[in-house]
Amino acid sequence: MTSTIVSVRNLRKQFGRMEILHGLDFDIPPGRIYGLVGHNGAGKTTTLNAMLGLTSYEGSVQVLGEDPYRHRARLMKDVAFISDVASLPRFLKVRELFQMLSDIHPNFSAEKAVGFLEGTDVRLGAVIGNLSKGMLAQLHLAVVLAIDAKLLVLDEPTLGLDITYRKRFYRRLLEDYMTEDRTLLITTHQVDEIEFMLSDIMFIRDGALILHMPMDQVAERFAQLVVAPDQSATAMALKPVFAETRFGQTVMVFDGANRDALQALGQVTTPTLSDLFVALMSRDTGVSK
């Protein structure tokens, strides 16, 4: 078994004269659930595209030991991805799609796909072009979940789906799909919805990774402080990475600060991913440097 599923070294990508990715370095080991989070245009999709062999790049990318750009077709036997849920062939019926995938993909199970569609309104005799956007997403997710892949990459997989289906999807992803042999990389703007399932988090800003760590270390490293009314100046002296005023309260986020020292200045909690996202990705940090 490969010890590292994805290995990226000095990944750079230029569009014309503009450099989009500025030398990313990271490894993804097996059995982990990674969240890749960033603003629109931060370079998430370009990074994923490089990993999936969909775009050329400078630097080194190895996925399951293969160069994805040179061997995309071979790699896709063990990698499944959704980059756009509206990309299924619209002229096919659902049944025809499953039959075709059974022939084309050695690791696809039509039986599993049918199982994943249970409880949805997607019928096997339906023409894909006639399905609603939500049904298309459900069908595409059923297709990728029915592929026995070592790496599953989901780029905004639940875009356009209602909250009920989103929750059900993530639950099934965890219960029915994830095993210790599988690795999942997921990007979404709805970070709160996936926070519970992530084992690792990567924040990307302006083409550079600004955070890459296991989720259990996030709680150790970052602290959020709701500052007591008279302690603002003292707290600011501890150099928060972010500060803002919410409903009359000053909230600060600290990176690597001593929690005991913070306890004396107000209420200390672990920031949620969305709090951390705002803290680390905002151009205006509310902190003078």
Added chain:
Amino acid sequence: MNPLRPWRALFVREYLEHRIAFQWVPLGILVLITLSGISALSLGRIPDLEGGMLPYSLKIFELAYLALLALWLAYLAFAMFFYFGDAFSADRRNNAMLFWKSMPVSDLTILASKTIAGLLLFPLIVFLIGVLSGVVFFLLVNTGSFVVPAIGPIEPMAGLVSLYEITLFGLVYYGLGLLWYAPFFAWVGGLSTVFGRWSLPLAFVIPGLLAVVENVALFQQGPLGGYVWAYLSRRWNFGLDGVGWERLLSNPGLFHADRAIAQLAASIDWTQMGIGLAFAIVVIWIASEYRRRRIA
């Protein structure tokens, strides 16, 4: 996993996506031809056949069957022109590129499957419908011999032999014709990969512009119209010339496929055939490399 299964899936995909043009429309045309033949016979709308010099029924059938196959070939040529102009960019237009990129098949395999479907699968379907139209006409001529006794019925064994001979010649003619024009269709497909449906006019505009530029640069230094124009004009023609066809069709005896095929083979520039096929393969490979770099 059987390595042919992905190819089967890709051919089925092409068939499902384009069956209207290559199956249902031809079948509809065949039904119309059949209905018009039946109505002509049943309503007595064949006054021209009742007087004058009439060839015997088997010859009528042979000439009509050859003409039908020629008409089906013309239909096929038009349909294929639009197929290659459309299918090679269909995944981009339908926003399905990322789905196909997520499958364990290379871009070259996908474009090769489209090319093979265009040059083999669909022509075979149209050809079979053409053969069916020959069978229909065979029955119509036989029935017509009762309405117009002067032409006489077709002797069944001779009729079957004739059907076989013309079908064999038609099959060879279709096959060689498609191989001859393969570089043109590959050219349209290659352009479609880059320019989408604009490939349809560009397939003619680009060589036309080349010919104009050549004429401007080398005015009257080469053959009439320039080297490009002269080459393409020569390359455009396939098969028997007018004299060859006249000799073949004016023969009062029965049609012999072996003679016709020998005559056809002698008329083909086999070196150009080979060059054309090599050109087609190179164009499809370049198109696949272009597609490999595209995700939308």
